[in-house]
Amino acid sequence: MSTDGNIPFRKMNGLGNDFVVIDGRARPVTVTEAMVRAAADRSTGVGCDQFILMDKSGFADLRMRIWNSEGGEVEACGNASRCIADIVLSETGAEEVSIETLGGLLKCSRAGDGLIAVDMGEPAFHWTQIPLAEEFYDTSAIELQIGPIDDPILHTPSAVNVGNPHAIFWVEDVEAYDMGKIGPLLENHPVFPERANISVAHVIDPGHMIMKVWERGAGLTRACGTAACAG
Known part of the structure; x- marks a missing residue:
């Protein structure tokens, strides 16, 4: 299939988080915001959360560029x-691959049963690395809330960068929050100069949690790998 009759693409998904993938390793491809928005539109295009370009890398096995559905890289x-x-890995038969991204070098490997594991690298917790617009000594619980001062709807999220900025609000019931309304407000809050991915999460036990994610530039998605790592 192709986006315009000339550029072949794949439609892929990981846990429901879906992508349009273009391979530019053999032939250079110029990606524009208009191209991304057209392909990502679920009514008139292919539909996707993110638009992905595979490209050559000078130091990794390949370079991956990522655009959210609104068109921003x-x-x-x-x-x-x-x-x-x-x-x-299917092309090479190897067990591991290195991927260059704007967020750093990622390593992925086969995990058995057709699964692929990704090492997202070390998370960044310092307020300048997330980044936040003002200094916070403890980014595990920053001063941020929405709703009345004496009875906020959400408050005191954890903030972290795992390749991109995240804020996680710890709650008892993730279904009690309308992320379609809350997400855009928090994504664009002044405390996040580069905007942020917003999650509500509940810890079930030490090895399991449930979360809903409003992705920066993509909206509510069915899954978000970096949010899972952030939590």
Whole structure:
């Protein structure tokens, strides 16, 4: 299939987080915001959360560029990394692949039963690395809330960067929050100079949690790999 009759593409998904993937390793491809928005539109285009370009890298096995559905380029995407790794590992027969991204070097490997694991690298917790617009000594619980001062709807999220900025609000019931309304407000809050991915999450036990994610530039998605790592 192709986006315009000339550029072949794949439609892939990781846990429901879906992508349009173009391979530019053999032939250079120029990606524009208009191209991304047209392909990502679920009514008139192919439909996707992120638009992915595979490209040559000077130091890794390949370079992956990522655009959210609104057309802005972003740093990292965990589920897209796993999809791209599956392509390359199937081509090469290798067990591991390195991927250059704006968020840093990622390594993916086969995990058995057809699964692909991704190492997103070390998380960044310092307020300047997330980044935040003002200094916070403890970014595990920053001063941020929405709603009445004496009875906020959400408050005191954890903030972290795992290739891109995230804020996680810890709640008892993730279904109690309308992320379609809350997400855009928090994504664009002044405390996040580069905007942020917004999650509500509940810890079930030490090995499991449930979360809903409003992705920066993409909206509510069915899954988000970097949000899972951030939590």
